Amino acid sequence: MIWNGSSPMHLKTLALAAMCVLALPLAGCGAPSDRPAPSNEPASSPMEGSTETHGSPSQPSPVPSSANVADSTPITIDIGGGVVTGRLSGNATARSLAGMLPVTLSFRDYGGQEKIAVLPEPLPLDGVPAGDSADPLAIGYYAPDQAIVLYYEHVGNARGIVGIGSFDDLRPIRDQTEEFTATLTAAR
Numbered sequence: 001m002i003w004n005g006s007s008p009m010h011l012k013t014l015a016l017a018a019m020c021v022l023a024l025p026l027a028g029c030g031a032p033s034d035r036p037a038p039s040n041e042p043a044s045s046p047m048e049g050s051t052e053t054h055g056s057p058s059q060p061s062p063v064p065s066s067a068n069v070a071d072s073t074p075i076t077i078d079i080g081g082g083v084v085t086g087r088l089s090g091n092a093t094a095r096s097l098a099g100m101l102p103v104t105l106s107f108r109d110y111g112g113q114e115k116i117a118v119l120p121e122p123l124p125l126d127g128v129p130a131g132d133s134a135d136p137l138a139i140g141y142y143a144p145d146q147a148i149v150l151y152y153e154h155v156g157n158a159r160g161i162v163g164i165g166s167f168d169d170l171r172p173i174r175d176q177t178e179e180f181t182a183t184l185t186a187a188r
Contacts, residue, residue: 087168113153
């Protein structure tokens, strides 16, 4: 900007406008709990295009594609008698969860974007990416918290997210306003 002898009021207005423009991208970035907020910074979360994995070098997709549907496990999520269908993918983490079914978990909301429940034991991370992002209707495993996550909003890339499947109906998950118990079962 070129100084042209503008009045102090004009300069204050410009300074205020500049602060607003710089502050807007930061709005809503606070994390409501002690879990770190997802990050899009490449240095702390080498996700997309990354070859970093846990264990073997394969990188399965978080939601079963037509190529790996045969490896997926159909599931139901029973929330107080209401049933949501879904599927677990064929990666090692998802297969380990499938081996634990049926399992009943207590879910709580996290950040207005997901429902999260801590598992009684950790799941293996063999061959899965070190992190991922998640879209609505995705089932994930958040390794640092040893938790199953049902996503109802898009979540940016974060180290520790492992895509393990998907579910078919957003509303019964998203609309839970209190902590709730859900039973995940292998569908017949």
